[in-house]
Amino acid sequence: MMHIVLVDPEIPQNTGNIARTCASTGTELILCGRLGFSLEDKYLRRAGMDYMRGVDMKVYPDLDALFSERDVRRFLLATKKARTRYDRVRYTGDEYLVFGCESRGLNEELIREHWDKCVRIPMNEGFRSLNLAVSAAVILYEALRQSDFASLCDHTGRDQNVFG
Numbered sequence: 001m002m003h004i005v006l007v008d009p010e011i012p013q014n015t016g017n018i019a020r021t022c023a024s025t026g027t028e029l030i031l032c033g034r035l036g037f038s039l040e041d042k043y044l045r046r047a048g049m050d051y052m053r054g055v056d057m058k059v060y061p062d063l064d065a066l067f068s069e070r071d072v073r074r075f076l077l078a079t080k081k082a083r084t085r086y087d088r089v090r091y092t093g094d095e096y097l098v099f100g101c102e103s104r105g106l107n108e109e110l111i112r113e114h115w116d117k118c119v120r121i122p123m124n125e126g127f128r129s130l131n132l133a134v135s136a137a138v139i140l141y142e143a144l145r146q147s148d149f150a151s152l153c154d155h156t157g158r159d160q161n162v163f164g
Contacts, residue, residue: 001026002026003097007063008032016052023052028058029055033060033062039059043110063110082132105129
């Protein structure tokens with residue numbers, strides 16, 4: 001099972017959209033630290049719609065609590081400062097994809113401590129970042145693609161090339 005970790009998420013709509021992605025892919029959602037909203041927030045529920053009840057979600061007071069309970073070797077930190085592109089990683093299907101808050105990203109000290117576990121999404125110069133929900137989906141779907149989407153249902157029973 002894949003895991004998405006949000007550290008100090010601030011915007012309920014982003015977390016709701018990520019929760020929807022997690023529900024539809026069987027990915028655990030982990031929220032760490034200060035939340036910029038209540039888990040009862042109407043914007044969180046609206047963005048997650050009726051998917052919220054299908055989300056395997058855990059809440060931790062901070063990353064230390066999460067790291068003490070889970071296998072730190074399986075963590076990948078998403079930051080634009082990383083050298084390694086997210087698509088150059090060989091995913092096993094049991095990674096923890098860690099994302100920082102929308103306004104500040106991940107803590108510099110955390111990035112330095114786990115530099116060898118940092119990944120980035122390429123983008124043009126002059127842009128601060130992609131939307132948090134988009135970033136989480138991009139990296140998660142690369143990990144799922146590498147496993148040929150083995151954990152997901154195939155509703156058609158076959159791959160189709162719509163362009164012939």
